Amino acid sequence: MSRLGIEGVTKSFGRTVAVDGVSLDVGHGEFLVLLGPSGCGKSTLLRMIAGLTPLSAGRIRLDDTDITHTPPRDRDLAMVFQSYALYPHLSVARNIGFPLRARRRTRPEIRGRVAEVAEVLDLGELLERRPRELSGGQRQRVALGRALVRDPGAFLMDEPLSNLDAKLRSSTRAELTGLHRRLGSTFVYVTHDQVEAMTMATRIALLNAGRLEQVGTPAEVYDEPASVFVAGFLGSPPMNLMDARIVSRNGELRAVAQDIDVPLGIAGELPPRDVVLGVRPEHLAPAATPMLRAQVRMVENLGSDEVAHCTVGSAAVSLRGPRPLGMSTGDALGLGVAPHHIHLFDRAGGRRLTWSPDPASEPFAASPEPNSPYKPAHTLR
Amino acid sequence: MFVEVAAPPRPMDKAIKAARPSLPRAIRRAAPPYLYLAPALILLGIWVYRPLAQTAQLSFYSWNLLPTTPMEPVGLDNYRRMMDSPELGDALWRTLEVILGLLPFSIVIPVVVGLLTRRLGGRSRAVYQALVFSPMLVAPVAGAAVWGWLLDPRGGVVDRATGTSVNWLQESGYAQVAIIMITGWHVLGFAVLVVAAALSGINGDYADAAALDGASRGQITRWITLPLLSPTLVFLTLMTVLLSAQWTFPLIDSLTQGGPADSTTNVYYLLWDYGFRSYDAGMGAAAGMLLFVGFGLVAAALVWLSERLAFHDN
Numbered sequence: 001m002s003r004l005g006i007e008g009v010t011k012s013f014g015r016t017v018a019v020d021g022v023s024l025d026v027g028h029g030e031f032l033v034l035l036g037p038s039g040c041g042k043s044t045l046l047r048m049i050a051g052l053t054p055l056s057a058g059r060i061r062l063d064d065t066d067i068t069h070t071p072p073r074d075r076d077l078a079m080v081f082q083s084y085a086l087y088p089h090l091s092v093a094r095n096i097g098f099p100l101r102a103r104r105r106t107r108p109e110i111r112g113r114v115a116e117v118a119e120v121l122d123l124g125e126l127l128e129r130r131p132r133e134l135s136g137g138q139r140q141r142v143a144l145g146r147a148l149v150r151d152p153g154a155f156l157m158d159e160p161l162s163n164l165d166a167k168l169r170s171s172t173r174a175e176l177t178g179l180h181r182r183l184g185s186t187f188v189y190v191t192h193d194q195v196e197a198m199t200m201a202t203r204i205a206l207l208n209a210g211r212l213e214q215v216g217t218p219a220e221v222y223d224e225p226a227s228v229f230v231a232g233f234l235g236s237p238p239m240n241l242m243d244a245r246i247v248s249r250n251g252e253l254r255a256v257a258q259d260i261d262v263p264l265g266i267a268g269e270l271p272p273r274d275v276v277l278g279v280r281p282e283h284l285a286p287a288a289t290p291m292l293r294a295q296v297r298m299v300e301n302l303g304s305d306e307v308a309h310c311t312v313g314s315a316a317v318s319l320r321g322p323r324p325l326g327m328s329t330g331d332a333l334g335l336g337v338a339p340h341h342i343h344l345f346d347r348a349g350g351r352r353l354t355w356s357p358d359p360a361s362e363p364f365a366a367s368p369e370p371n372s373p374y375k376p377a378h379t380l381r
Numbered sequence: 382m383f384v385e386v387a388a389p390p391r392p393m394d395k396a397i398k399a400a401r402p403s404l405p406r407a408i409r410r411a412a413p414p415y416l417y418l419a420p421a422l423i424l425l426g427i428w429v430y431r432p433l434a435q436t437a438q439l440s441f442y443s444w445n446l447l448p449t450t451p452m453e454p455v456g457l458d459n460y461r462r463m464m465d466s467p468e469l470g471d472a473l474w475r476t477l478e479v480i481l482g483l484l485p486f487s488i489v490i491p492v493v494v495g496l497l498t499r500r501l502g503g504r505s506r507a508v509y510q511a512l513v514f515s516p517m518l519v520a521p522v523a524g525a526a527v528w529g530w531l532l533d534p535r536g537g538v539v540d541r542a543t544g545t546s547v548n549w550l551q552e553s554g555y556a557q558v559a560i561i562m563i564t565g566w567h568v569l570g571f572a573v574l575v576v577a578a579a580l581s582g583i584n585g586d587y588a589d590a591a592a593l594d595g596a597s598r599g600q601i602t603r604w605i606t607l608p609l610l611s612p613t614l615v616f617l618t619l620m621t622v623l624l625s626a627q628w629t630f631p632l633i634d635s636l637t638q639g640g641p642a643d644s645t646t647n648v649y650y651l652l653w654d655y656g657f658r659s660y661d662a663g664m665g666a667a668a669g670m671l672l673f674v675g676f677g678l679v680a681a682a683l684v685w686l687s688e689r690l691a692f693h694d695n
Contacts, residue, residue, distance in 0.1 A: 050589075050593055051592075051593075052589050052592070052593070071592070072589070072592040072593045073592050073593070073594075073595045073596065073597065075593070077593060078593065078594075079589075079590065079593045081586050081589070081590055083584065083586050085584070085586035085587055085589065085590035087587060087590075087591075087604075087605060088609070089608045089609060098591070098594050098596075098604075099594040099595050101604075102591070102594055102595040102596040102597075102600055103595050146590075146594065150595075
């Protein structure tokens with residue numbers, strides 16, 4: 001039954017800032033995924049929540065208690081480590097029972113709880129084994145069992161699936177989602193794998209270089225990426241990003257560059273402005289009136305889909321569609337995209353640009369960064 | 382009509398033969414590992430196994446080490462004489478005292494120091510460990526000479542500091558204690574270094590996981606750190622049991638010569654005494670063989686134990 005409040009949390013190691021002023025509210029029962037490339041500070045943030053790494057600044061609350069300076073053992077949190085950290089000298093049963101033993105529960109009670117958890121995780125046969133006698137998937141389940149055994153306020157997970165092979169990973173993903181639904185408790189889950197984030201999260205917090213880039217549901221971060229970084233991180237292949245210039249022509253706005261002339265479907269007159277034009281590979285298709293003139297470099301067969309890697313002007317652009325795409329290396333194509341599938345980002349700051357139809361206010365405003373106290377006013381006038 | 386898709390062909394009937402290298406070439410290719418090993422094996426044979434075999438042979442002869450005197454075969458006489466003499470039992474008992482006396486220096490203090498210094502920052506820990514390690518760098522005989530002055534009953538620093546007038550090296554009882562303490566001072570740094578290395582080899586995730594699982598610092602030490610350290614502790618025990626008599630030798634020889642009244646004579650010193658002071662080479666060899674077999678059995682038992690305790694940490 002826990003809500004986690006992360007307020008302006010900062011961690012610096014010497015002069016490097018690993019986590020830079022992150023604020024997040026994790027509601028009760030939420031499955032929050034901290035997503036980002038390696039070195040973005042997501043694991044450090046999780047370790048700060050766990051109490052294993054002290055904060056340089058900021059505050060962490062669990063429900064209404066400030067736990068910033070509470071030692072890990074008193075935090076009522078359970079954590080699954082990337083290495084699983086199963087105690088190598090203890091049997092599976094003693095590993096799972098460890099949190100209860102540390103809390104001085106009676107032996108029969110511990111035995112009963114361990115049996116229950118082993119039943120849930122299908123570990124009954126393995127209780128007397130040592131960790132080294134287990135496969136990767138079994139170790140992962142034991143680590144999960146050790147977290148489950150005492151019904152903690154929240155579960156913290158640090159890339160728990162990264163040591164599993166691809167097949168086991170996808171089935172374990174489904175198991176974890178099911179577990180979260182059954183328990184209804186709060187999960188904070190760190191990963192660099194966008195598939196894990198998209199499939200399991202109720203909300204995703206995307207981190208880059210220690211800062212939050214965007215917080216939102218999987219659909220929000222995929223459909224409306226708040227920055228060039230988010231757009232380029234999610235999707236496989238990720239969103240195509242092309243430098244372009246917005247100009248008004250015949251009362252209509254268009255994004256223009258070499259081999260690019262894309263109508264934005266917005267009527268208006270604005271002075272020219274440099275932007276980054278973003279289009280998802282699956283939203284590009286050959287069109288009668290070409291907006292992008294592309295040269296196919298290579299076609300990849302993914303089984304159900306095909307991906308054509310093309311060059312548009314100086315940019316690399318990929319296109320994804322059901323097989324067969326009917327394209328081959330060297331083809332010259334005219335590609336089109338529907339106006340509502342176009343994403344625009346500020347060239348300098350990288351934040352997403354949204355159109356606000358009211359001409360009195362800022363017509364094109366960069367979406368504010370999460371946590372930032374001010375709204376950057378990138379306007380197109 | 383349905384036609385089954387055939388599996389890729391697998392040549393079953395005709396055995397596929399790869400080209401074989403010629404015999405000289407096969408030899409040239411197989412030889413290098415043995416050539417690399419050869420110098421070490423030859424030296425090991427010359428300096429370890431040949432003397433061992435000769436010692437075994439010598440233990441069945443009576444000889445006074447003089448090249449002019451012939452060696453006389455005496456069968457099992459040397460062994461019988463040794464078993465009958467009370468010296469051996471006393472020396473074994475004193476060896477046990479030395480081993481037990483050194484265990485605190487090789488196990489207890491290093492573990493305590495290792496656990497305490499683990500929380501120190503990088504540089505101060507290195508400085509501290511260097512300080513503890515430095516006695517190991519002092520040559521044992523030089524250390525013994527300095528300790529001889531410090532323990533001197535007429536104005537030695539130890540007696541002045543403690544306000545007593547004990548004649549440390551000339552009173553039986555005290556002499557053994559002094560030998561143990563000085564040897565302990567010598568080996569402590571080495572043991573601290575071994576324990577510190579083992580501690581830093583323990584994945585920090587275990588302690589982190591245990592802390593989140595609700596264990597207190599003492600529980601983490603008792604339930605996680607010490608069990609994971611146990612293979613190292615068995616190794617140090619093995620070192621102490623097998624080598625403590627040897628570690629004490631230079632100190633005994635330069636400070637007490639086994640006295641007073643044999644009170645610091647352990648089995649190694651006894652062996653040396655038989656061979657090189659009583660010039661009874663056969664007895665010395667027989668004692669050496671007995672020690673070799675006895676310590677070999679103890680070592681085998683401890684190695685077996687350490688393998689039982691080794692947790693493959695992965």
